[in-house]
Amino acid sequence: MILEVATLNIKPGLDIEFETAFGEAQKIISSAKGYLSHQLQRCLENESKYILFINWETLEDHTEGYRGSEEYLQWKKLLHHFYDPFPIVEHYRSVIN
Amino acid sequence: MILEVATLNIKPGLDIEFETAFGEAQKIISSAKGYLSHQLQRCLENESKYILFINWETLEDHTEGYRGSEEYLQWKKLLHHFYDPFPIVEHYRSVIN
Numbered sequence: 001m002i003l004e005v006a007t008l009n010i011k012p013g014l015d016i017e018f019e020t021a022f023g024e025a026q027k028i029i030s031s032a033k034g035y036l037s038h039q040l041q042r043c044l045e046n047e048s049k050y051i052l053f054i055n056w057e058t059l060e061d062h063t064e065g066y067r068g069s070e071e072y073l074q075w076k077k078l079l080h081h082f083y084d085p086f087p088i089v090e091h092y093r094s095v096i097n
Numbered sequence: 098m099i100l101e102v103a104t105l106n107i108k109p110g111l112d113i114e115f116e117t118a119f120g121e122a123q124k125i126i127s128s129a130k131g132y133l134s135h136q137l138q139r140c141l142e143n144e145s146k147y148i149l150f151i152n153w154e155t156l157e158d159h160t161e162g163y164r165g166s167e168e169y170l171q172w173k174k175l176l177h178h179f180y181d182p183f184p185i186v187e188h189y190r191s192v193i194n
Contacts, residue, residue: 042189045187094139
């Protein structure tokens with residue numbers, strides 16, 4: 001299992017609109033091959049910052065399968081215009097939990 | 098519930114030593130007041146980078162209770178010398194999960 005971590009900086013004043021769009025977008029990702037679970041959390045210290053966690057079965061389910069899919073085009077269309085700067089996305093593997 | 102997120106950059110070559118020390122340190126934090134759960138994950142794109150997640154009942158359980166405790170001195174002694182630079186710690190609240 002691989003954890004995708006994306007730090008999302010949302011343009012000022014668009015938080016409610018972003019959260020609404022994310023509510024739609026999460027339906028897309030939840031049906032992707034290899035998707036296991038996700039969480040969206042909002043930063044207390046910086047209200048325009050969110051962190052998105054997505055658990056995938058394998059790294060390739062995200063980087064090749066999802067990013068190469070038709071569904072990803074819809075995801076991008078719903079969400080990418082909210083970001084400034086564009087998110088840094090990294091992948092993690094559990095050491096101890 | 099509040100999620101503490103700490104991005105940990107470990108000095109080169111100290112990964113095994115750090116993970117061993119963390120194995121000890123997690124016993125300390127697991128008994129702290131307000132502690133709920135934790136996970137340590139290692140970055141695939143940058144092997145000297147880890148991310149630590151700790152769920153707390155309240156923000157103050159971390160920022161006041163734990164950081165003001167005797168136990169935190171032990172935690173620091175076990176872990177703080179591995180970090181370069183010193184970690185950025187933020188707190189998050191779930192929006193959608």
